[in-house]
Amino acid sequence: MSLDSSDVKKIAHLARLGISDDAVPEYATELSRILELVEQMNAVDTSAVSPMAHPQDVVQRLRPDEVTETDNRDGFQGVAPATEDGLYLVPRVIE
Amino acid sequence: MAWETVIGLEIHAQLATKSKIFSGASTAFGAEPNTQACAVDLGLPGVLPVLNREAVNMALRFGVAIGAEIAPYNVFARKNYFYPDLPKGYQISQMELPIVGSGHLEIELEDGSSKTVGVTRAHLEEDAGKSLHEDYQGMTGIDLNRAGTPLLEIVSEPDMRSAKEAIAYMKKIHALVRYLGICDGNMQEGSFRCDANVSVRPVGQAEYGTRAELKNINSFRFVERAINLEVERQIDVIESGGSVVQETRLYDSDKHETRSMRSKEEANDYRYFPDPDLLPVAISEADIEAARATLPELPDEKKKRFVSEFGLSDYDAGVLTAELEVATYFEVVAQECGDAKLASNWVSSDLSGALHKSGIEFSDCPVDAVRLGGVLKRVVDNTISGKIAKQVFDEMWNNDADADTIIEQKGLKQITDTGALEAMVDDVLAANADQVEQYRAGKTKVLGFFVGQVMKASKGKANPGQINQLFKQKLDS
Amino acid sequence: MHNKTIAELSAGLSAGEFSSVELTEACIQRISTLAGRSNCFITQTPERALEDAKHADQRRATGDFGPLTGIPIAHKDIFCTQGIRSSCASKMLDSFVSPYESTVSAKLKAAGTVLLGKTNMDEFAMGSSNETSFYGPVRNPWNHDVVPGGSSGGSAACVAARLASAATGTDTGGSIRQPAALCGITGLKPTYGRVSRYGMIAFASSLDQAGPMTRTAQDAAMMLQAMAGFDERDSTSVDVGVPDYSANLADSIDGLTIGLPREYFAEGLDSGVGDVLEQALETLRKLGATTVDIDLPNTSLAVPAYYVVAPAECSSNLSRMDGVRFGYRCEDPVDLEDLYKRSRGEGFGEEVKRRIMIGTYALSAGYYDAYYLKAQRVRRLISDDFTRAFDQVDVIMGPTAPSVAFALGSKTDDPIGMYLSDIYTIAVNLAGLPAMSVPCGFADELPVGLQIIGKPFEESRLLNVAHQFQQATDWHQRAPQEYL
Known part of the structure; x- marks a missing residue:
């Protein structure tokens, strides 16, 4: 699969990555090369193989329903770019 | 042209757990912003x-209650999108393998008939935080206390054909989750939320029309209004030659309109994939049996029992069982007083009328079931009349006294002493010779007047039936 | 003192030959003069180190201590350390002073280790040469013009340069083993699930695993002892008992069956590296091991599958870096989209952006089956190859990397060439197996690593084999000239 500039822009938008227009063609070339590498997978028929999501064949452990966390808002918001009245601030969201 | 409405609902019920679905932070409502958002809820780097x-x-429990298929494994997936109230940039949800598969439930329609509505699936997911749009230096504030609260998203089949059916379904789910004790059902606090997929098609057409998804319809009243509004809009669009666009629309209850949310529309590509931080959740037959064993009596069963055990009408039983709290209250009252029909009438008319009038929620009812039962018990054993019962009830509304205390203190006990009553009857007859003449001349209606006089003299404490009898005896002899 | 292993230092502390404070002061001194040469540290924490050392000496004085109490170590900057910048070598997290502690660093702290600082790495662990760091590339202590390998290049360089006796690393596609090989040290990637991932900034969740980077297998056993174990905060952490990793080190390996995958000794392997490996295998045979040729037929599919699985997971894992709750935020965003796009566009480096885009594409509508699902199926084939091989053999051996360390800048414009330097390590992550790299010689005056791959949860056997090899050789004792 070869990606063109419009593909790259679409992907960058989905991933919310700001990339300059100048950089787009280079990304297109590089990403296409990576996809070419990736598509070597197609050499093998996997239609009868079940997908493997985890290395270990184990099931989810369940946690007891207990409140174990205490308020650490000040600690957490100490590393936040912008807060006020305990809220994280972002540019105005219009619905 | 005649149009048919097709509606499917997606209900989000916040599960009543103490802690969040993936973290040990509290789910309590109403805390200071971000004080119940721990490292996991905030999506800090490295948390799991x-x-x-x-x-x-x-x-x-929900799945078992709607007779749903429960698969041996269910899997959490990531739904990827960027939004400030979604800390990780993805919501942990379930896509291909939800915990609850296909099930169904019965709804009662206004004409007394019932209808089966299919539930496509119900899956677990995490709630998002909240965006506060008050002005913070021209910015939006984000509170992530709600982030990570467990949600059960219940998706129905497009089986509803009117707003009324949609409401009936929604109320049924609401009753069910409350009966099951898995959701507090508080719509004001957002514990129970609803989106509706609405489309119209010409009557007789097999294919569905293009649907619009209505968001933010979080009261029973709004659901009905929003759906009817949307149906009208879609019919207008089609009849004026246009076509309905598949989109998300927001219901604005203030302006009473739905409007397109194009901001949420653009190229939604959620890139679902199994969450590698979580493993498949195994559900054994034993787990399912255990869930079944803990099921309480559900609304439909309770209704049937009320009919058979108490001899109530289908309608009355339906009203009483729609909410678990009401049903439980009724049963206590019936038990206390020993007359289920009397209890039913009181709970569904006198009591709910009084609550409605004062704008009080059932859960905050000032008269508990035992006290109301105590009042009715005295009606049943003829200590007081129905009319006096209302007086006792009004008294109870404002204090904590029980029925017998009020009856005693206020001297409301019915006069059952025949001698005393006879004296009163004689007094009335003596004082109203003209009316006695009229009665004897065949105008028997004046009997009512005589009874009224005695009731007045006894301040309501006489038994009207008994007085009636006494008058008849005296006048007809 | 800097030439001593953990085992030796621990004995010295116990014997009262020196205190942890003295040892730590010596380390701090050495780091302050030498670390700049390789750029192996992002953050040095001398004050914290001395505090830890004092505490360790107190613990030793009161008898409340273990073998690691008082031993100075360094953490890869991928671990969240409370109160200390935890940057993952990214501009995005340059300002991120973690408000919480990772399980690995907490366990090592509880064991009484002394934290010297946070080591340099490839940005978000994406790279094989440690050249993608926001804080500049790391240089190989053996030759400052070549790369140390990556992504745990700072940890490898720091141990190779004798600046710390051990460092933590993480391995998603070879990020412990490949830099260990290129820097001539011992690195162990445990079985997936053996060490908690909580607080380790995620690259690819189903592949990431933390492990020790040390000079010797004996030290690796001591470190792993403290790092391993079930963690209720990590759903993928496996509740399997932790054995005594030092208990079997001295066992003979007579009778051991070593599988040699034909695919690992084929075209693509540098001949100098091949020769060194052959000598190493000869040493093992002399110790009583037998070698048999085996097949891992889907080996060539590992890199392609990995470059779907890892980017897919990372594209989602890195979405939380959005400039809202922590980390880099662009200046004066005009709206929400601008905030996201510029914060992420400016905060991430090129390789990270490339991988996010590949992953985003592989998961997007219409491509999921062809890429992501396909890769997960291939992953099963690769895992099955190993399972079959382990029916025949006790361990599998081969090269850790196809060549010795390459020149700085030589592959930066060639992502594919860079990706292929992990050709022998990636399959192990896809299968979730434990594996080590141990120094086994030199080619072109640069270290060569021998990779030992084991069955799930057989870290003890790997350590035993590696230790026996190190008893018979002295490659692990060699130090770069400049850091003697």
């Missing part, structure tokens, strides 16, 4: 989710 057992159990 661990699944809450109770959320799984609650979802299972």
Whole structure:
């Protein structure tokens, strides 16, 4: 699969990555090369193989329903770019 | 042209766990912003989710209650999109393998008939935080206390054909989750939320029309209004030659309109994939049996029992069982007083009328079931009349006294002493010679007047039936 | 003192030959003069180190201590350490002073280790040469013009340069083993699930695993002892008992069956590296091991599958870096989209952006089956190859990397060439197996690593084999000239 500039822009938008227009063609070339590498997978028929999501064949452990966390808002918001009245601030969201 | 409406609902029920679905932070409502958002809820780098057992159990109980298929494994997936109230940039949800598969439930329609509505699936997911749009230096504030609260998203089949049916379904789910104790059902606090997929098609057409998804319809009243509004809009669009666009629309209850949310529309590509931080959740037959064993009596069963055990009408039984609290209240009252029909009438008319008038929620009712039962018990044993019962009830509304204390203190006990009553009857007859003449001349209606006089003299404490009898005896002899 | 292993230092502390404070002061001194040469540290924490050392000496004085109490170590900057910048070598997290502690660093702290600082790495662990760091590339202590390998290049360089006796690393596709090989040290990637991932900034969740980077297998056993174990905060952490990793080190390996995958000794392997490996295998045979040729037929599919699985997971894992709750935020965003796009566009480096885009594409509508699902199926084939091989053999051996360390800048414009330097390590992550790299010689005056791959949860056997090899050789004792 070869990606063109419009593909790259679409992907960058989905991933919310700001990339300059100048950089787009280079990304297109590089990403296409990576996809070419990736598509070597197609050499093998996997239609009868079940997908493997985890290395270990184990099931989810369940946690007891207990409140174990205490308020650490000040600690957490100490590393936040912008807060006020305990809220994280972002540019105005219009619905 | 005649149009048919097709509606499917997506209900989000916040599960009533103490802690969040993937973290040990509290789910309590109303805390200071971000004080119940721990490192996991905030999506700090490096944190990991661990699944809450109770959320799984609650979802299972729901599944068993609607007779749903429960697969041996269910899987959490990531739904990827960027939004400030979604800390990780993805919501942990379930896509291909939800915990609850296909099930169904019965709804009662206004004409007394019932209808089966299919539930496509119900899956577990985490709630998002909240955006506060008050002005913070021209910015939006984000509170992530709600982030990570467990949700059960219940998706119906497009089986509803009117707003009324949609409401009936929604109320049924509402009753069910409350009966099951898995959701507090508080719509004002957002514990129970609803989106509706609405489309119209010409009557007789097999294919569905293009649907619009109505968001933010979070009261029973709004659901009906929003759906009817949307149906009108879609019919207008089609009849004026246009076509309905598949989109998300927001219902604005203030302006009473739905409007397109194009901002949420653009190229939604959620890139679902199994969450590698979580493993498949195994559900055994034993787990399903355990869930079944803990099921309480559900609305439909309770209704049937009320009919058979108490001899109530289908309608009355339906009203009483629609909410678990009401049903439980009724049963206590019936037990206390020993007359289920009397209890039913009181709970569904006198009591709910009084609550409605004062704008009080059922859960805050000032008269508990035992006290009301105590009042009715005295009606049943003829200590007081129905009329006096209302007086006792009004008294109770404002204090904590029980029925017998009020009856005693206020001297409301019915006069059952025949001698005393006879004296009163004689007094009335003596003082109203003209009316006695009229009665004897065949105008028997004046009997009512005589009874009224005695009731007045006794301040309501006489038994009207008994007085009636006495008058008849005296006048007809 | 800097030439001593953990085992030796621990004995010295116990014997009262020196205190942890003295040892730590010596380390701090050495780091302050030498670390700049390789750029192996992002953050040095001398004050914290001395505090830890004092505490360790107190613990030793009161008898409340273990073998690691008082031993100075360094953490890869991928671990969240409370109160200390935890940057993952990214501009995005340059300002991120973690408000919480990772399980690995907490366990090592509880064991009484002394934290010297946070080591440099490839940005978000994406790279094989440690050249993608926001804080500049790391240089190989053996030759400052070549790369140390990556992504745990700072940890490898720091141990190779004798600046710390051990460092933590993480391995998603070879990020412990490949830099260990290129820097001539011992690195162990445990079985997936053996060490908690909580607080380790995620690259690819189903592949990431933390492990020790040390000079010797004996030290690796001591470190792993403290790092391993079930963690209730990590759903993928496996609740399997932790054995005594030092208990079997001295066992003979007579009778051991070593599988040699034909695919690992084929075209693509540098001949100098091949020769060194052959000598190493000869040493093992002399110790009583037998070698048999085996097949891992889907080996060539590992890199392609990995470059779907890892980017897919990372594209989602890195979405939380959005400039809202922590980390880099662009200046004066005009709206929400601008905030996201510029914060992420400016905060991430090129390789990270490339991988996010590949992963985003592989998961997007219409491509999921062809890429992501396909890769997960291939992953199963690769895992099955190993399972079959382990029916025949006790361990599998081969090269850790196809060549010795390459020149700085030589592959930066060639992502594919860079990706292929992990050709022998990636399959192990896809299968979730434990594996080590141990120094086994030199080619072109640069270290060569021998990779030992084991069955799930057989870290003890790997350590035993590696230790026996190190008893018979002295490659692990060699130090770069400049850091003697």
